[in-house]
Amino acid sequence: MSTLSERILGAPHGNYVDRKVDRAYVCDGTGMLTLETWKRMGAARLSDASRLHVFFDHIVPANNSTTATLQHELREFACNSSLTLSDIGGGICHQVMSEGIVLPGEVVVGADSHSCTSGAFGAFSTGVGATDMAAIWLTGETWFRVPDSIAIHLSGSLRGGAEAKDLALSYVNRLWMDGGTYCALEFIGEGVKTLQMDERLTLCNMAVETGAKTGMFYADDITVQYLAAKGQTVRPQVPETCTYIRNLELDLGDIVPVVAVPHRVDTIKPVQDLAGLPLDQVFVGTCTNGRYSDLVRFAKIVKGRKVAVRTIIVPASRQVLSEAVRTGILADLVDAGCTIGTPGCGPCLGAHMGVLGEGEVCLSTANRNFRNRMGVGGEIYLSSVATAAASSLTGEITEPEVA
Amino acid sequence: MMQGIGHAVCLGQDIDTDLVIAGRYLRTKDHSQWVAHVFEDLDTSIAPRLKGAVIVAGKNFGCGSSREQAAIALREAGVVAVIAPTFARIFFRNAINIGLPAIECNITCTEGQKIRFNLADGWVEAEGKQYPIRPLSPRMQEILAAGGLVNYWKARS
Ligand code: SF4
Numbered sequence: 001m002s003t004l005s006e007r008i009l010g011a012p013h014g015n016y017v018d019r020k021v022d023r024a025y026v027c028d029g030t031g032m033l034t035l036e037t038w039k040r041m042g043a044a045r046l047s048d049a050s051r052l053h054v055f056f057d058h059i060v061p062a063n064n065s066t067t068a069t070l071q072h073e074l075r076e077f078a079c080n081s082s083l084t085l086s087d088i089g090g091g092i093c094h095q096v097m098s099e100g101i102v103l104p105g106e107v108v109v110g111a112d113s114h115s116c117t118s119g120a121f122g123a124f125s126t127g128v129g130a131t132d133m134a135a136i137w138l139t140g141e142t143w144f145r146v147p148d149s150i151a152i153h154l155s156g157s158l159r160g161g162a163e164a165k166d167l168a169l170s171y172v173n174r175l176w177m178d179g180g181t182y183c184a185l186e187f188i189g190e191g192v193k194t195l196q197m198d199e200r201l202t203l204c205n206m207a208v209e210t211g212a213k214t215g216m217f218y219a220d221d222i223t224v225q226y227l228a229a230k231g232q233t234v235r236p237q238v239p240e241t242c243t244y245i246r247n248l249e250l251d252l253g254d255i256v257p258v259v260a261v262p263h264r265v266d267t268i269k270p271v272q273d274l275a276g277l278p279l280d281q282v283f284v285g286t287c288t289n290g291r292y293s294d295l296v297r298f299a300k301i302v303k304g305r306k307v308a309v310r311t312i313i314v315p316a317s318r319q320v321l322s323e324a325v326r327t328g329i330l331a332d333l334v335d336a337g338c339t340i341g342t343p344g345c346g347p348c349l350g351a352h353m354g355v356l357g358e359g360e361v362c363l364s365t366a367n368r369n370f371r372n373r374m375g376v377g378g379e380i381y382l383s384s385v386a387t388a389a390a391s392s393l394t395g396e397i398t399e400p401e402v403a
Numbered sequence: 404m405m406q407g408i409g410h411a412v413c414l415g416q417d418i419d420t421d422l423v424i425a426g427r428y429l430r431t432k433d434h435s436q437w438v439a440h441v442f443e444d445l446d447t448s449i450a451p452r453l454k455g456a457v458i459v460a461g462k463n464f465g466c467g468s469s470r471e472q473a474a475i476a477l478r479e480a481g482v483v484a485v486i487a488p489t490f491a492r493i494f495f496r497n498a499i500n501i502g503l504p505a506i507e508c509n510i511t512c513t514e515g516q517k518i519r520f521n522l523a524d525g526w527v528e529a530e531g532k533q534y535p536i537r538p539l540s541p542r543m544q545e546i547l548a549a550g551g552l553v554n555y556w557k558a559r560s
Contacts, residue, residue: 016540029429033471036432041556059430067430113469113493129471129497131552138556143542177417178463181489211463211491264417349426349468370421370467372444 001240003149004216005184008105008124013148022106022123024136025053027093028060029349030111031074033130038137046081047140053101054078055086055093057344063352091317091343094118094287098201099319100230104219104237109136114287114367115214116207119184120200121227122219122237127208147184147213150175151244154191156253161400163297164199165289165365165384167255168206169268174248177266180212183246187217188239191252197226198293205288206367209265257400259363260382263371271387277397280360282311282388283374285341286348289365290316292323294385299329301389301401302336308395311338312354314346338392350374363391404504405548406521409457409483411529412449413512416461420494423465423473437476454481457520459512462487465494474498484520486510486527499543502551507537522547 003013011017026034031054046052054074062068078085086096093110094117102108104122109115111133118125128142136142152171158164185207187200195203200217207215217223218237227234257271284290284298295315313333315321321343324330334340339354347354348366356362356378365388369380383391386400422445424437431437442449458464458477464487465473474497477485484504498505506520508527519528520536522544527534539547549555 016542030469030471032432037553040553042560045560070430070432111469113467127469127493129469129474129493129500131471131500132496135552135556138560145540177466178489178491181463182492211466211489213492351426351430368421368467370419372425373421376425376444 001242003184003242004122004186004218004237005124005147005149008107009144009146011146013146015146016143017146018141018143019107020141021051021109021136023051023053023097023102023108024133025055025093025097026111026133027058028056028071028074029058030130030133032070034111034133034137035074035077037131037134041134041138045138047137049082050084051140052137053084053086055090055096056088057090057092058349059351060088060342060344089318089343091320092287092290092345094205095290095316095320099317100227100232103227103232104223104234109133109142113208114205116212117201117205117287119207119214119216120197120204121223122217124214126214145182147182148245149184149186150180150246150248152185152187153189153247153249154187154252155189156191156251157194158252158255161257161386161402162255163384163386164195164202166258167250167252168203169258169260169382170255171248171250172206172209172266173268175210177209177264178211180207180210183212185210185212185215186244187215192217193220194252197222198291201291202288209367257384257387259387259397260369262369262379262381265367265369265382271383271397271399274397275399278361279309279363279391279395279397281354281356281362282309282392283347283354283362283364283366284385284388285314285316285346286366287316288367289385290314290320292320294365295320295324295333296329297385298389299332301386302338302393303332305336305393307337307392309392311392312341312346313338314341315343317343347374363388363397404502404550405523407483407504408517408519409455411459411512411514411516411518412452412456413514414458414460417463417466418445418460419467420465420470420473421467424470424476429470429472434475434479437472438480441476441480450480453477456482457518458482458485459510459518460485460487462489464490466491469493471497471501474501474503478503499547500552502547504547508534510534
């Protein structure tokens with residue numbers, strides 16, 4: 001009886017396997033180094049280009065001419081070599097991959113640590129660095145050590161003001177920053193059925209914050225329906241009884257709104273305990289919480305009111321932005337005083353579009369609050385969308401209203 | 404490089420790659436830029452000690468971003484090897500891929516002490532005492548022995 005990783009990689013945990021990669025992707029940051037390294041491998045050879053994706057998402061549009069020049073080279077290469085290009089404004093790589101590209105059972109590799117996000121579809125999806133990616137460009141393959149798996153048993157359903165993000169921060173807190181090292185996390189149990197795809201993506205996205213290779217959900221009816229709406233026909237995966245090296249039980253009904261405090265993502269406090277902490281900025285977006293459903297929840301809370309602190313909202317993809325335009329929630333956000341950024345990573349990695357000044361405090365819906373990440377001397381608190389919305393209206397950390 | 408010697412530079416646990424090299428310095432092809440700013444956000448006194456150093460870090464070294472620039476910055480700064488009880492897996496792969504030994508071993512670190520290692524034989528030696536290391540897979544040994552994945556593939560194409 002196998003774990004999902006063992007099933008997809010085709011060998012028991014602990015074994016080293018060479019596997020053909022179904023989808024491989026780079027972003028503007030890692031892509032440049034991948035290209036440079038691929039050239040150094042002496043390779044005019046490129047494996048099946050239709051499986052290779054290039055995303056411009058991290059610093060878009062380019063913030064200065066140095067970046068622009070570097071991006072130009074990668075863009076030109078992608079076009080000339082017929083790689084699948086998602087140019088500026090297309091959105092964050094992980095989000096676009098989850099809009100009908102990654103399918104259950106696939107092996108997916110991204111040159112970005114949050115490539116674990118697509119595990120939400122029952123794919124084996126993980127991150128590598130530029131040199132590994134260059135070798136994949138060359139051969140279409142890479143090696144893996146089939147991971148041990150940790151089961152996160154979910155029961156009950158979320159209630160009150162708690163969101164999937166609070167659950168994500170809570171499991172990271174339970175495992176700590178390295179509790180998942182070299183392992184895959186499998187989210188199983190009855191509680192899974194209460195979680196929509198967007199929520200599952202948020203949960204898998206943060207798997208790497210425990211050091212895990214990936215986070216995974218078995219494809220079920222919810223997955224099948226979500227992908228059907230994106231034009232993909234897939235079948236559910238049936239879990240088998242299998243052995244996990246660790247079991248973590250979480251009752252969704254026990255999850256309360258929490259905030260990860262600087263500078264560790266695994267150190268959380270109930271929002272209640274931090275209520276009143278003054279903020280300089282609220283940031284909503286990223287591959288963790290920049291989806292359409294996130295924008296809807298935010299808009300619902302701020303509609304007809306005014307934010308009390310500078311609030312930056314960056315839709316995770318063009319599809320997200322487009323839907324927000326069509327349904328009118330973008331107008332609600334703008335009218336409430338929010339600033340809208342180009343679909344992509346925004347200020348998450350501290351390069352542009354909302355970096356913090358010395359001593360400034362930001363409440364962010366992202367996944368990392370490392371020291372100086374969003375600007376030297378800035379402090380990052382991580383929360384759910386509902387907490388971010390409530391806090392944007394007061395200018396201080398505020399408990400989300402209970403619906 | 405399968406064996407080597409260097410002086411210990413001691414670091415704490417959970418050192419993330421943002422701390423090794425900050426995101427604001429990534430957009431360049433000039434590797435000397437990464438050397439110039441290595442560990443800048445952690446402690447500016449570390450960089451001058453890196454030439455010929457064996458970094459001895461706590462658990463989970465290299466967590467966070469997949470940026471390979473972190474491993475490259477260390478190698479270019481003259482780091483001979485990194486030793487830690489556990490590594491974040493992307494950093495671990497990145498390091499081996501660029502020919503920087505990442506050695507899984509739990510040793511007590513004394514600043515400046517001589518550290519020798521031999522990966523083929525599977526040991527680290529500090530202050531006259533030998534410690535066994537978690538062995539690398541045969542593939543990783545081949546990559547490291549070739550001096551990294553670029554040379555590994557060059558030799559095969
Ligand atoms: S949104 Fe942030 S965490 Fe996600 S890929 Fe972009 S920089 Fe990385």
